[in-house]
Amino acid sequence: MIYADNAATTKMSEAAINTMVATANETWGNPSSLYGFGQRAKEILEDARAKVASAIGADPKEIIFTSGGSEADNQAILSAAAAGKKKGKTHIISSAFEHHAVLHTLEKLRKEGFDITLLDVHENGILTAKDVEDAIRDDTCLVTIMYANNEIGTIQPIGEIGAVCRSRGVVFHTDAVQAMGHLKVDVERDSVDMLSASAHKFHGPKGVGFLYVRKGTPVTNLIEGGAQERGKRAGTENVPGIAAMARALTDAVANIDGYASKLTPVRDRIIEGLSRIPHSALNGDAERRLPGNINFCFEGIEGESLLLMLDDLGIQASSGSACTSGSLDPSHVLLAIGRVHDVAHGSLRLSLGEDITDEDADYIIRSVADTVEHLRNFSPVWRDLQSGKTQYIL
Amino acid sequence: MALYSDKVMDHFRNPRNVGVIEDANGIGEVGNAKCGDIMKMYLKIENDIITDVKFETFGCASAIASSSMATELIKGKPVSEARELTNKAVAEALDGLPDYKMHCSVLAEEAISAALDDYSSRTGKTV
Structure with a gap:
């Protein structure tokens, strides 16, 4: 069998499986519990957060663990939209060939009154920073452009787009689900404010991902409940999955x-x-x-x-x-x-x-x-x- | 569970009656490339009996299997019987199709119907 559908999902690495099993076996406490056994799970969680942050040049406090790329995309876009609306900014720029997790979220916002510009993608599957710059208006609250396309694999000039957004004071989110672990991603170099990723695309487990949110960028939660993830994502953390994701990402980045x-x-x-x-x-x-x-x-x-x-x-x-x-x-x-x-x-x-x-x-x-x-x-x-x-x- | 029944996969892998009949006296083409399915049926009818049938299909596995099965169901049969072939019969003979693929069996029924119409207009016979 020649498995050539790694953009759909990847096989978990042995190291990731071992990490997942060991964590589930030995450190199955609740990270929110105050006694030592719970706190050991908390240590694993925070160690994973530090590894994930380091893989993209971020601070651990800027990482929110999610159930995957779709949730991260939803949270990033809805957060920027909510923050924009408060300031009367309801224009969002994206591209016509984003993943449906982005497109369908934008469609929902359009029905709520947001003005959505979907930039045309050139024949080569790449859009330019100029395309983005020309579309930015005074009421633009978010630019969301994928790092690499999930179907045709084309890599967007994320650093250039980030620089344009930074100079115009517009929040920039990138869906990096296909890029993470496959390309060198650096949120500082690329001036990225928010970034989504999913573990199962880089030999980690399914059902785990993360959202990077630059310090100072407003973020609202999709899931209400406990105070996990600094109050931005309720629900007891999937510690074995998160630990396995961190291991898989560390290995992918090293290689x-x-x-x-x-x-x-x-x-x-x-x-x-x-x-x-x-x-x-x-x-x-x-x-x-x-x-x-x-x-x-x-x-x-x-x-x-x-x-x-x-x-x-x-x-x-x-x-x-x-x-x-x-x-x-x-x-x-x-x-x-x-x-x-x-x-x-x-x-x-x-x-x-x-x-x-x-x-x-x-x-x-x-x-x-x-x-x-x-x-x-x-x-x-x-x-x-x-x-x-x-x-x-x- | 597999996407398709074994019978669908069998007719997809080894489609029966594939090709063209050069001296066909009833040809029907339905569907369009824009939607991703085109079926073309060639009938050779002699004395109101379908003595030969062949098909060409551009489409997914269930479209190919539906065409193949439909040709099997009408080969050697009187035209009146072919006229009564329903998409349901094609789908049942394939041990079922997923709901969202039922339109493939409809195309097969329509392709045969279009080929019979063509035969009628060529010969003036009512089928």
């Missing part, structure tokens, strides 16, 4: 250069191989993308069929076709970079793990090429393209 230099050539090898399939196209910039992300459109076929056939061949991947999203529309990300529906249905995302080899890469290339050919052989769309009845798009 970040090795990770990139291992994966990038394999990624490029697959991109080159798949580019040889006629009437195919890489989605997103070829250089400025996550080390493990490959995303292609193949004309004349549909993505769900492709990925189920690849599953039969022992390759796990994903697609942005409508059938995989459960709606009639294909991926909003592919539409945002200008792919038309007809070809957006025929997309394939491979997100590699570190254990990938050149042999795996060649097997993937061969399998995708064969499967695309097989599906095209009985596709009426392909027949019409081949006969000249319709024109190729790719």
Whole structure:
């Protein structure tokens, strides 16, 4: 089995599993309890907080543990919106290809009267600091732009966008779920005010994540209750999960250069191989993308069929076709970079793990090429393209 | 639980009656690429019997399986029987489809219906 869906989730590392089990076994007390056994859990929690903070250049007091990336996105956006509203600022800037945790939260705010600007994403899947700067108004209370896109892996100029926001006095949030543990993230260097991350994208457990909130940036809680997380996120902390996340992140950050230099050539090898399939196209910039992300459109076929056939061949991947999203529309990300529906249905995302080899890469290339050919052989769309009845798009 | 029944996967992996009939006398195409599903049915009808049927499909696994199963259900049958084929019959023969994939079986029914209409208009026979 070649698991090439690491953008969906990753396998927990052995170290993270061991940390989780050891914490659950030995330090299962409630961190809010005052006796020694509870306080030992508290120590583990605070040790994890220090590790997570250090991984992104933050202060431990700026970390709020959450149930994952979606919760962190919701909390960041709703906090900035609430703070903005108090000052009469109700304009928010984001991009058209954010994760739904961001887009749906913004949609909710739009219904409450906020003015939401979703910036167009250029054809290469990258927007510029200038795009953001031009959109900022006197009543802008938040800019939220993802660090790296979850489908096409394109990396945004977060530092430049952060600098623009800082100079205009606008709160800047970034959904760094896909970047964390894969790219060097530094909230100081990038002038980030709020940042969301999720443990299971970097070999930590599911159901755990964190929100970074720069000191002085107002934050409101989504969950009311006890005084955990400095009163900003009620509920007894998931200590084993948090400890495992901190371990996974520490390991990922220590290995970040090795990770990139291992994966990038394999990624490029697959991109080159798949580019040889006629009437195919890489989605997103070829250089400025996550080390493990490959995303292609193949004309004349549909993505769900492709990925189920690849599953039969022992390759796990994903697609942005409508059938995989459960709606009639294909991926909003592919539409945002200008792919038309007809070809957006025929997309394939491979997100590699570190254990990938050149042999795996060649097997993937061969399998995708064969499967695309097989599906095209009985596709009426392909027949019409081949006969000249319709024109190729790719 | 798997996404699809074994029967759906079987017809998806080994679709029956795939291809084109060069001298078909009833051809129907339904769906559109924008929505991600297109089915094309080719019928060869002789003496009111469907002597041969082939299909081409652009779509997901359930679309391919629905087309394949639909061709199996009408092959060798009188046109009157093919006309009565329902999407429900196609889905049942596949041991069911997920709710949000039922439209695939509807497309199969419509593709056959469109091919029969084409046969009618070519021959003047009412089917």
